[in-house]
Amino acid sequence: EIVLTQSPGTLSLSPGERATLSCRASQSVSSRYLAWYQHKPGQAPRLLMFGVSNRATGIPDRFSGSGSGTDFTLTISKLEPEDFAVYYCQQYGTSPTWTFGQGTKVEV
Amino acid sequence: QVQLVESGGGVVQPGGSLRLSCTASGFIFSDYCMHWVRQAPGKGLEWVALIWYDGTKKYYAESVTGRFTISRDNSKNTLYLQMNSLRAEDTAFYYCARTRAAALYYFDSWGQGTLLTVSS
Numbered sequence: 448e449i450v451l452t453q454s455p456g457t458l459s460l461s462p463g464e465r466a467t468l469s470c471r472a473s474q475s476v477s478s479r480y481l482a483w484y485q486h487k488p489g490q491a492p493r494l495l496m497f498g499v500s501n502r503a504t505g506i507p508d509r510f511s512g513s514g515s516g517t518d519f520t521l522t523i524s525k526l527e528p529e530d531f532a533v534y535y536c537q538q539y540g541t542s543p544t545w546t547f548g549q550g551t552k553v554e555v
Numbered sequence: 556q557v558q559l560v561e562s563g564g565g566v567v568q569p570g571g572s573l574r575l576s577c578t579a580s581g582f583i584f585s586d587y588c589m590h591w592v593r594q595a596p597g598k599g600l601e602w603v604a605l606i607w608y609d610g611t612k613k614y615y616a617e618s619v620t621g622r623f624t625i626s627r628d629n630s631k632n633t634l635y636l637q638m639n640s641l642r643a644e645d646t647a648f649y650y651c652a653r654t655r656a657a658a659l660y661y662f663d664s665w666g667q668g669t670l671l672t673v674s675s
Binding site: 484486490491494503544 | 592614660
């Protein structure tokens with residue numbers, strides 16, 4: 448089973464700053480199979496990116512994804528107040544199975 | 556707009572059973588594969604189960620195989636999760652989520668979750 452490790456665990460930033468979140472896989476992941484989600488307490492998780500770098504419907508362009516193989520990055524170019532949340536990377540395996548990283552909390 | 560609303564959570568004793576429901580609206584339910592994903596307190600997300608759009612295929616995480624059963628009623632736009640032989644480690648928020656059969660790779664809509672607590 449592929450394990451996803453996200454870093455850092457917590458990112459303390461201010462609105463307007465750039466956030467860089469890392470997701471490292473224990474084995475190579477196809478780019479088609481890597482996604483990112485945003486999750487706020489009491490709310491439904493929200494798909495941000497799929498296929499590494501494709502923004503989901505309605506996601507602003509301050510969110511971008513990059514990477515390949517075992518190293519992937521989610522970047523938020525300028526943090527807005529509504530961006531403070533927990534972010535998860537996720538990969539799809541062909542069993543089928545889906546695994547998530549442990550999350551990065553972006554806090555003020 | 557797409558809406559997924561979970562219900563049925565509560566407090567259950569170890570060894571007990573419970574059935575969760577997820578009611579869908581705003582899209583053609585029978586076009587989508589449906590999943591249950593859970594999040595234990597203070598932990599990350601864990602995929603639990605998948606049911607094909609027509610109910611013909613079902614897949615489970617190892618941690619719930621033999622204890623949980625996923626099902627759906629497309630006439631009622633509703634997804635279910637029957638949970639038996641519950642353990643303390645099953646305590647979590649349970650979310651339903653959808654994927655397309657042709658793009659199983661990511662969950663494009665989620666519900667807000669329902670909380671299951673397994674405790675004596």
